[in-house]
Amino acid sequence: MESLIAAIRERDEVARFLAWPGDLDLDRGDHVEEVHLSSGAALEGFAGDGAGGTYFFCGEGGEDRPILYADSEGNAALVAIGLPELLRLLLVAPWWRDCQAFTDDESRERAAEYLEDMPDLVARREHVAAALGLDLPARAHVLARLQEVAVRMGENFVLIFTPEGHPYEPLIRN
Numbered sequence: 001m002e003s004l005i006a007a008i009r010e011r012d013e014v015a016r017f018l019a020w021p022g023d024l025d026l027d028r029g030d031h032v033e034e035v036h037l038s039s040g041a042a043l044e045g046f047a048g049d050g051a052g053g054t055y056f057f058c059g060e061g062g063e064d065r066p067i068l069y070a071d072s073e074g075n076a077a078l079v080a081i082g083l084p085e086l087l088r089l090l091l092v093a094p095w096w097r098d099c100q101a102f103t104d105d106e107s108r109e110r111a112a113e114y115l116e117d118m119p120d121l122v123a124r125r126e127h128v129a130a131a132l133g134l135d136l137p138a139r140a141h142v143l144a145r146l147q148e149v150a151v152r153m154g155e156n157f158v159l160i161f162t163p164e165g166h167p168y169e170p171l172i173r174n
């Protein structure tokens with residue numbers, strides 16, 4: 001099976017969509033601060049966003065590893081188990097960082113804002129998903145899974161600011 005990262009890099013329209021509105025840039029894998037996981041597991045930055053945040057693979061292995069997101073403000077959360085799950089989140093709910101309560105109303109409002117700015121968002125998202133061979137679950141499922149991963153599994157993935165030994169604050173709370 002082809003690597004999803006390679007597939008993204010090979011398809012300009014996919015990379016462009018993931019860069020915006022997905023806010024995932026594979027050329028921004030360096031985090032601005034020295035960090036490590038409290039568990040001592042490996043941490044590999046592989047992408048970033050426009051606001052200085054970084055996506056990290058955690059542990060050893062391939063694209064199926066857990067993915068931690070750290071913003072530039074000292075917050076972090078486990079956001080997906082594997083790259084396919086992260087891509088589904090970014091395709092279905094690119095506004096995920098703006099969802100604080102994870103309610104259906106809040107999600108619908110954010111979706112409406114994006115659709116107002118990009119009327120072709122759904123068609124473009126479907127094209128990208130097909131190009132990557134991904135099925136797209138419902139928005140409610142994607143956000144429920146994000147909260148489950150961040151809150152229930154995330155406690156085992158605490159990001160530490162290495163120079164001071166302080167943990168990042170949870171980006172997503174119960």
